[in-house]
Amino acid sequence: MILGPQTQLAHLHASKTSIVIDVSSGRDPAIVYWGADLGNVSSAVLEAMVRAGLDPTVGSSVDGGVRLGALALSSSGWSGRPGLAGHRDDGTAWAPALGVDEVLLDAAEIVVDAAAVSAGAGRLRCSMVDPDCGLRAELIVELLATGLIRVRAEVTNEAAEDWTVDELAVVLPVPLQADELLDFSGRWSHERVPQRRHLDLGNWLRESRHGRTGFDSPTMSFCGEPGFDQASGQVWGLHVGFSGNQRCWVERRPEGRQVMAGGELLLPGEVRLAQGQGYRSPWVYAVHADGLDDAAHRVHDWLRSLPGHPATPRPVTLNVWEAVYFDHDEQTLLSLAERAAAIGVERFVLDDGWFLGRRNDTAGLGDWVVDPQVWPAGLHPLVDHVHELGMQFGLWFEPEMINIDSELARAHPDWIMATGARLPVEWRHQQVLGLAIPEAFDHVHAAIGAILDEYDISYIKWDQNRDLIDAGDRQRGGRPVVHEQTLACYRLMDALRAEHPGLEIESCSSGGGRIDLEMARHAQRFWISDCIDPHERAQIMRWTEQIIPPEMMGTHLASPRNSITGRVSELSFRAGMAIWGHFGVEWNLLETTDDEMSRLSEWIAFYKDERALLCTGDLVRRDLGGALLLHGVVARDRLRALYGLIRLESTALAQSGQVLIPGLDDHASYRLRPRLVGNGPERLGEPAWFGVDHEGIVMTGQALRLHGVRAPQLLPDQILILEATRTAG
Numbered sequence: 024m025i026l027g028p029q030t031q032l033a034h035l036h037a038s039k040t041s042i043v044i045d046v047s048s049g050r051d052p053a054i055v056y057w058g059a060d061l062g063n064v065s066s067a068v069l070e071a072m073v074r075a076g077l078d079p080t081v082g083s084s085v086d087g088g089v090r091l092g093a094l095a096l097s098s099s100g101w102s103g104r105p106g107l108a109g110h111r112d113d114g115t116a117w118a119p120a121l122g123v124d125e126v127l128l129d130a131a132e133i134v135v136d137a138a139a140v141s142a143g144a145g146r147l148r149c150s151m152v153d154p155d156c157g158l159r160a161e162l163i164v165e166l167l168a169t170g171l172i173r174v175r176a177e178v179t180n181e182a183a184e185d186w187t188v189d190e191l192a193v194v195l196p197v198p199l200q201a202d203e204l205l206d207f208s209g210r211w212s213h214e215r216v217p218q219r220r221h222l223d224l225g226n227w228l229r230e231s232r233h234g235r236t237g238f239d240s241p242t243m244s245f246c247g248e249p250g251f252d253q254a255s256g257q258v259w260g261l262h263v264g265f266s267g268n269q270r271c272w273v274e275r276r277p278e279g280r281q282v283m284a285g286g287e288l289l290l291p292g293e294v295r296l297a298q299g300q301g302y303r304s305p306w307v308y309a310v311h312a313d314g315l316d317d318a319a320h321r322v323h324d325w326l327r328s329l330p331g332h333p334a335t336p337r338p339v340t341l342n343v344w345e346a347v348y349f350d351h352d353e354q355t356l357l358s359l360a361e362r363a364a365a366i367g368v369e370r371f372v373l374d375d376g377w378f379l380g381r382r383n384d385t386a387g388l389g390d391w392v393v394d395p396q397v398w399p400a401g402l403h404p405l406v407d408h409v410h411e412l413g414m415q416f417g418l419w420f421e422p423e424m425i426n427i428d429s430e431l432a433r434a435h436p437d438w439i440m441a442t443g444a445r446l447p448v449e450w451r452h453q454q455v456l457g458l459a460i461p462e463a464f465d466h467v468h469a470a471i472g473a474i475l476d477e478y479d480i481s482y483i484k485w486d487q488n489r490d491l492i493d494a495g496d497r498q499r500g501g502r503p504v505v506h507e508q509t510l511a512c513y514r515l516m517d518a519l520r521a522e523h524p525g526l527e528i529e530s531c532s533s534g535g536g537r538i539d540l541e542m543a544r545h546a547q548r549f550w551i552s553d554c555i556d557p558h559e560r561a562q563i564m565r566w567t568e569q570i571i572p573p574e575m576m577g578t579h580l581a582s583p584r585n586s587i588t589g590r591v592s593e594l595s596f597r598a599g600m601a602i603w604g605h606f607g608v609e610w611n612l613l614e615t616t617d618d619e620m621s622r623l624s625e626w627i628a629f630y631k632d633e634r635a636l637l638c639t640g641d642l643v644r645r646d647l648g649g650a651l652l653l654h655g656v657v658a659r660d661r662l663r664a665l666y667g668l669i670r671l672e673s674t675a676l677a678q679s680g681q682v683l684i685p686g687l688d689d690h691a692s693y694r695l696r697p698r699l700v701g702n703g704p705e706r707l708g709e710p711a712w713f714g715v716d717h718e719g720i721v722m723t724g725q726a727l728r729l730h731g732v733r734a735p736q737l738l739p740d741q742i743l744i745l746e747a748t749r750t751a752g
């Protein structure tokens with residue numbers, strides 16, 4: 024519905040969240056309120072909220088106060104970082120003053136009350152114009168049914184001279200009481216490390232210039248009430264849904280305002296708009312919640328509602344990377360497939376090393392044909408055998424990359440990204456293939472398509488192993504194309520999936536270097552880290568799940584001695600940590616003992632029995648201090664739950680105290696029992712409530728939540744799996 028000029032305010036509210044936007048004509052739209060649900064409030068209340076938020080008149084300040092619009096235009100007097108920045112070559116049109124000239128609201132039940140409209144979940148689109156600058160813009164605010172908000176903007180050049188976009192970010196207000204900031208950073212094999220700080224005046228700016236989301240991605244930035252944690256405290260979270268360069272910030276201003284903002288990071292001159300051309304920002308996601316678990320649920324629920332979300336039970340996967348690396352030998356891999364099938368593996372994935380000239384990581388990228396030297400009969404013998412054994416077949420690609428030592432680079436050197444004749448510094452001996460070049464895109468598309476046509480392949484592990492440095496298009500004088508490259512990657516994924524129904528894609532980027540909510544709309548699984556050490560993964564999984572639901576996280580178990588950390592861990596700890604996502608094995612099963620095979624098959628059977636719950640339930644996470652974590656998944660109907668009690672280190676406390684069991688229905692009774700105990704070489708110090716036969720204890724959800732149960736004495740790197748089942752009556 025088009026809203027008339029009398030409409031000044033739009034209020035969307037759903038799933039415990041409200042957002043109020045000032046859409047009055049002639050000014051840029053402004054987010055007045057973003058927070059807990061206001062309910063069905065009248066136009067008068069909404070108007071009062073606007074008035075209540077106006078700046079007081081103080082010395083040496085903008086007369087009438089600063090208007091903080093969703094694009095934080097400097098023309099309004101905002102002297103913080105602007106959301107929109109750009110210019111013409113002659114230095115004009117750099118300070119736009121955009122005014123709303125049309126507002127559209129798309130929602131199921133719209134209530135019009137005087138100067139305000141209200142609705143539940145819906146989409147608001149505000150068009151703006153600045154005739155002096157020759158610019159048009161649009162702001163789209165969506166409140167999704169799960170209470171997740173997403174916002175994006177678009178700017179269009181209407182004048183004859185080009186307009187260069189320097190920045191287009193959306194800016195949301197956050198109350199000053201939210202003065203504690205949590206976000207994440209990390210490095211290869213050690214992703215998603217939380218960092219917390221008190222917010223001071225100034226700008227906390229996070230940038231990714233990797234041409235991919237980055238190991239050091241903030242993941243989701245949270246401002247919250249002091250001391251907020253997984254269970255409690257109001258939090259306001261922001262995430263830029265983009266897999267290329269990006270920027271987000273939290274800014275606290277002396278005049279008493281605080282904002283969270285985000286958008287794409289554009290390289291110099293990267294987006295230059297000719298007359299009639301527009302640039303659209305990525306979606307910026309915003310969530311208001313009560314604690315971090317609640318925030319995660321809103322994102323998970325939304326991803327689970329998307330049509331591309333994996334609907335089938337997550338197949339237990341074997342990936343051969345850490346078993347054979349580049350050493351591809353048909354007989355070995357056939358035997359590996361047999362061992363895998365024997366213990367219940369359902370998907371067999373052939374990783375890097377199968378294509379032309381790829382005997383190590385210095386050659387072959389770009390040549391997506393099966394290497395006849397290693398595979399004289401093609402992949403048919405292996406693929407057929409895998410299928411005969413009842414498993415799906417998956418294959419590794421790295422479509423956006425090229426080795427200088429490849430047929431493709433020799434034939435098309437101008438397809439390699441560079442700013443000119445000089446090639447970018449190498450990274451894992453490779454360069455980036457310019458997918459913004461239509462012929463290059465078509466070539467890779469056709470080459471991968473041919474493999475998918477020839478073989479019955481259910482799954483692609485889509486790798487991306489380097490930063491985009493000097494990412495220019497040589498065919499266009501070396502101009503920067505990270506933006507175009509990122510969109511081309513999404514396009515290629517979507518095209519291959521559309522042409523091969525049922526195909527699943529795992530996004531991998533040297534592990535967890537490309538995990539974001541836009542990639543989550545194109546890929547069905549994420550490889551969250553190259554580090555499969557369960558001790559390290561406890562943290563990586565926990566925080567990846569802030570935005571990615573468990574069924575989309577590849578959680579594997581590897582060999583006893585981890586290839587990256589050198590740490591040795593028990594099979595039960597490795598497996599016990601791998602069940603909390605999409606379970607897989609990355610271990611040379613030809614070297615395992617019979618005992619290991621039989622224990623592994625028990626864990627696989629356990630996973631298969633429980634994956635319906637593990638892959639659909641609500642996440643609960645608690646930090647119990649002293650390097651003890653509780654990780655759980657509660658069924659949506661609250662009938663069952665599984666919890667992992669994980670000890671990572673020894674502490675001075677000999678016992679782990681009383682563990683509160685959250686997430687259940689307060690008024691129902693549950694039997695809580697140890698499901699998988701034992702594991703380590705030593706026995707657990709078992710508490711009395713385990714019962715003689717491990718039958719557990721019956722308590723109400725409320726008693727479990729408030730009083731909890733005594734924890735057993737766990738060893739470092741030990742996990743205990745607990746099950747809560749609602750009792751009849």
Ligand code: DGJ
Nearest residue numbers: 344374375531533534553
């Ligand atoms: C990096 C990935 O993260 C690994 O799992 C593996 O696929 C290698 N690339 C292969 O080159």
